[in-house]
Amino acid sequence: MQFDDKVPIYYQIENYLYHQIVAGTLQPGAKLPAVRQLAVDLTVNVNTVQRALTEMIRQEILESRRGRGNFVTQDTARITALKHRLITDYIQELYTQLHALRMDDAEIVAAVQHYLQTRGNQA
Amino acid sequence: MSQYALELTDVRYRKNQRTILDHVNLQIAPGKTVGLLGENGAGKTTLMRLIASVAKGARGTIAVNQQTRDVQRRALVSFSEGLQGFRSTQKLREIRDFYVRTYPDFSAKKYLDLVTFLQIDDDQRLATLSKGTREKFIIALTLARQAAVYLLDEPFSGIDSMSRRRIISSIIQWKQPEAVLIISDHYVTEIAALLDEVVILKDRTICTHKRSDQIRQEFNLGIEAFYESVYEGSIPDDEL
Known part of the structure; x- marks a missing residue:
């Protein structure tokens, strides 16, 4: 590592x-x-x-x-909580970066959706 | 009673009327792996020689597990300085035998595990060793003792990355939990993840001593970058 x-x-x-x-x-x-x-x-x-x-x-x-x-x-509930914590961390990071580009919430959601769609096409 | 495994108090050392080390104060708790960093000539080897009582005549006190006298300290510190004093025609086995006779804490079992792991053939003569094998042999001899403090003087200089990785693995595997290990070097990136603490020698004294995590958190720097910044003088003294 x-x-x-x-x-x-x-x-x-x-x-x-x-x-x-x-x-x-x-x-x-x-x-x-x-x-x-x-x-x-x-x-x-x-x-x-x-x-x-x-x-x-x-x-x-x-x-x-x-x-x-x-x-x-x-205790799988603890592991689920951990998973949510990791997810929140990643989204927080992404959000902070995009927010710094002066994107508002709606634009960020639209950008993520657009990414998921086009990524689907490429795959 | 001091809780430190190694404690240096106002150590000063002069040789040939030149000050080599001045006002050196250092406290290391049991179990720590410490990087001793500094340019060539900064006094790293001299400091190790003093701790191990190979060099004598320093002012101030050097205590290993509260023991300050040379004989007692030598029994507690494992340091194989460049295999000095051995003839180049001697076989490695003969050097091992010398260690067995000289140090009651030398473990033949640990030595065997180490030479096996480090892939050293100890039927060779000292003169035939490559730089890498020589360093590995020094590691095996040094770590085979059950000491309170282990000193490794630039164990990675001029050796290939495979040997380096093996040496690092052997250090992790064979260092006892309570023992202090001090590794000197002037290039730290590959061992940075090993170090609990970092001591930087500059201008004949210790200019800073910090926990590795402290360096990463407070200065937001890697160990190598911190070391370079200290040498360039780009970190103000009052922050060190």
Whole structure:
């Protein structure tokens, strides 16, 4: 995985794992690799991985079971809420960019619809 | 009692009537991986030699796990400075044997795991090693000890990217959680994601010491860019 060196690494690891969970690559109840293994896979230090996981445990997306490791929550409502959070983040980003181009809400909706239609034609 | 694994207080060092290091203060908590950055000649190697008690005669105090005396510190710090003192005709196995005899905390098991992982044939003679293999061998010797502080002096200079990746992986896998690891370099992009903290040496002293995340959040800069800005003087001193 390539990291953006301007953004805290733990934050990028968190996001990377959130994506895997929402996309279903990591299923509800799935066991995560050991912290050290994740650190090796991502080429980051163990403390950084631990910090990302601690935050995910605090948000109850992960569950830590003593002596057994970290697991994705089985609570699908939490995963759905996470998905909505990611969706909102992306739309917020898009909206901010388009708004900066002085587009109003109606124009933005029209632009998105136009994009979806023409993209459908190209595909 | 100090909570730091490594603590330098007003360290000054002169050699041949020249000041090499001046007013160096540094505190590192257990478990941290720290990048020691600075141009060639900034004093990175000297600082490591002082911490490891290879160089002596500094003013001020250097404490490793609260131990300030040379003998005790040498037992707590793992530093294999460029394999100095070994003959080029010696086989790597013989150097390993020397480490086994010299350091009670040297783990033959850990050494074997490391040379296997780093793909080093230790039946070779020192003189026949490529630059990359030499660096890998130094890593294996250094990390095979169960030390409180590990010092790696520019382990990535002049070696290919495959070896570099292996070295980085071996560091992540074999550093004990409580141990401090200090890696010096003047080019940081490839190890930036490894570093908890960054220490920059400039003009014979430590001009800044920050957490990596602090650099990213407060300055909105990558580690390499921050390092360059510090050297160019484009960040005001009161912000460092």
